Amino acid sequence: MPFALVDCNNFYVSCEKVFNPGLEGKPVVVLSNNDGCIIARSNEAKALGIKMGEPFFRCREIIQRYNVRVYSSNFSLYGDMSARVMETLGLLCPDMEIYSIDEAFLSLDKGIPDPIAWGMGVRKTVLKWTGVPVSIGIGPTKTLAKVAAHVAKAMPEGVVYTGADADAVLKDVDVADVWGIGVKYARKLKAMGIRTALELKDLPDNWIKRHMRSTGLRTVMELKGIACIQLGDVAFTKKSVMCSRSFGRDVHDLGELEEAVAAYASRAAEKIRAQGSAASCIQIFLASGSLRETGHGIVSSSVELPEATSYTPEIIRMVKLMVGRLYRSGTVYKKAGVILSGLVDRGKVQKSLFCPSRETPASQRLMETMDSLNQRWGRGTITFAAGGIERPWKMRQARRSPRFTTSWDELPLARAN
DNA sequence: TCTGGGGTCCTAGGACCC
DNA sequence: TCTGGGGTCCTAGGACCC
Numbered sequence: 001m002p003f004a005l006v007d008c009n010n011f012y013v014s015c016e017k018v019f020n021p022g023l024e025g026k027p028v029v030v031l032s033n034n035d036g037c038i039i040a041r042s043n044e045a046k047a048l049g050i051k052m053g054e055p056f057f058r059c060r061e062i063i064q065r066y067n068v069r070v071y072s073s074n075f076s077l078y079g080d081m082s083a084r085v086m087e088t089l090g091l092l093c094p095d096m097e098i099y100s101i102d103e104a105f106l107s108l109d110k111g112i113p114d115p116i117a118w119g120m121g122v123r124k125t126v127l128k129w130t131g132v133p134v135s136i137g138i139g140p141t142k143t144l145a146k147v148a149a150h151v152a153k154a155m156p157e158g159v160v161y162t163g164a165d166a167d168a169v170l171k172d173v174d175v176a177d178v179w180g181i182g183v184k185y186a187r188k189l190k191a192m193g194i195r196t197a198l199e200l201k202d203l204p205d206n207w208i209k210r211h212m213r214s215t216g217l218r219t220v221m222e223l224k225g226i227a228c229i230q231l232g233d234v235a236f237t238k239k240s241v242m243c244s245r246s247f248g249r250d251v252h253d254l255g256e257l258e259e260a261v262a263a264y265a266s267r268a269a270e271k272i273r274a275q276g277s278a279a280s281c282i283q284i285f286l287a288s289g290s291l292r293e294t295g296h297g298i299v300s301s302s303v304e305l306p307e308a309t310s311y312t313p314e315i316i317r318m319v320k321l322m323v324g325r326l327y328r329s330g331t332v333y334k335k336a337g338v339i340l341s342g343l344v345d346r347g348k349v350q351k352s353l354f355c356p357s358r359e360t361p362a363s364q365r366l367m368e369t370m371d372s373l374n375q376r377w378g379r380g381t382i383t384f385a386a387g388g389i390e391r392p393w394k395m396r397q398a399r400r401s402p403r404f405t406t407s408w409d410e411l412p413l414a415r416a417n
Numbered sequence: 418t419c420t421g422g423g424g425t426c427c428t429a430g431g432a433c434c435c
Numbered sequence: 436t437c438t439g440g441g442g443t444c445c446t447a448g449g450a451c452c453c
């Protein structure tokens with residue numbers, strides 16, 4: 001049963017191009033939240049040497065010199081475009097796992113006569129229906145499909161197929177580009193002279209097991225064509241949910257800090273309700289000082305609840321208590337976050353013997369009403385005042401394109417002559 | 418001046434039990 | 436004088452992914 005990996009090309013940039021065809025052929029980049037670093041590049045921007053993850057301010061010069069178009073990230077748009085791509089793929093092949101915002105694994109029929117022709121058909125349909133170009137890799141394991149998709153990106157036809165014997169493909173693939181090999185392992189392998197995916201594949205199993213654990217061994221087996229990773233569950237329920245942001249400007253004031261954390265808490269609560277969960281543990285963290293000194297200036301606190309909840313006012317009440325305990329006057333805060341974990345099915349919450357339940361039928365109706373209003377009219381239509389109105393701390397997004405597909409006020413305009 | 422946000426899995430080692 | 440062996444559970448940290 002071969003796997004196909006469908007990967008959207010330069011996804012965020014491609015989304016911007018759909019609504020702004022004038023960007024075609026131009027260097028374009030998309031920035032991370034808070035306009036911090038580069039997280040997507042058009043081919044033209046890649047050719048200029050702009051690196052993935054590079055801080056924006058460090059490539060200012062090159063951006064000005066070559067008139068690179070710069071966009072703040074617009075996740076409302078990208079999320080909606082992703083849903084369209086995934087819906088299209090689901091129609092073409094129902095046996096699908098949505099792997100990330102811009103990638104999906106498909107499980108193909110064993111007897112598929114011409115995988116390349118099939119892939120080219122998928123590519124054409126997705127492009128026509130959504131405007132998003134994709135690359136497709138097909139192989140006997142997920143890891144080989146990923147490798148094939150990586151190679152396909154550089155091919156004009158955009159589709160690569162490999163059988164179990166993939167040596168001819170693997171010999172030209174950098175070991176760092178193998179799915180499962182991150183920066184640390186890549187550095188270690190290269191220091192030992194292992195440079196390509198093929199050389200990795202041919203290392204002895206016991207060496208891999210010793211130095212790269214069971215996950216590394218699994219990767220190597222998969223390169224050999226032995227499938228170890230099955231298609232995942234599409235209706236995937238997260239085990240923890242986080243909402244965190246860097247602030248658009250420094251925060252000193254307790255009131256502002258409480259506001260920001262309450263806003264993140266309320267977003268996190270929305271997310272767990274959307275997957276039908278309640279949280280039994282709430283954790284917050286506050287980051288101060290320079291973010292470069294990772295690990296420094298981060299304080300955190302967590303609380304186990306007597307009874308799991310998804311009721312926003314209760315979660316806000318708890319996080320405000322925690323912020324109050326962690327806050328130190330005189331500290332400059334840069335970032336904060338809320339993590340909800342110990343997620344359980346909301347219908348199966350264990351009641352506490354000692355505490356009155358916060359999840360009354362009325363509170364549940366209130367949350368359902370809020371969620372449906374926000375879903376119908378857009379996120380943030382109704383919010384808790386505890387999360388702030390002015391929000392002076394909110395992240396920078398100076399160059400965001402309109403939310404063309406998810407906000408009535410921002411629909412694209414078309415003129416007919 | 419300025420470096421994102423949101424996840425998962427695995428393992429080693431400590432605490433604790435009998 | 437002499438001080439075992441075998442478990443489980445939890446947590447922190449490290450690795451990975453996009």
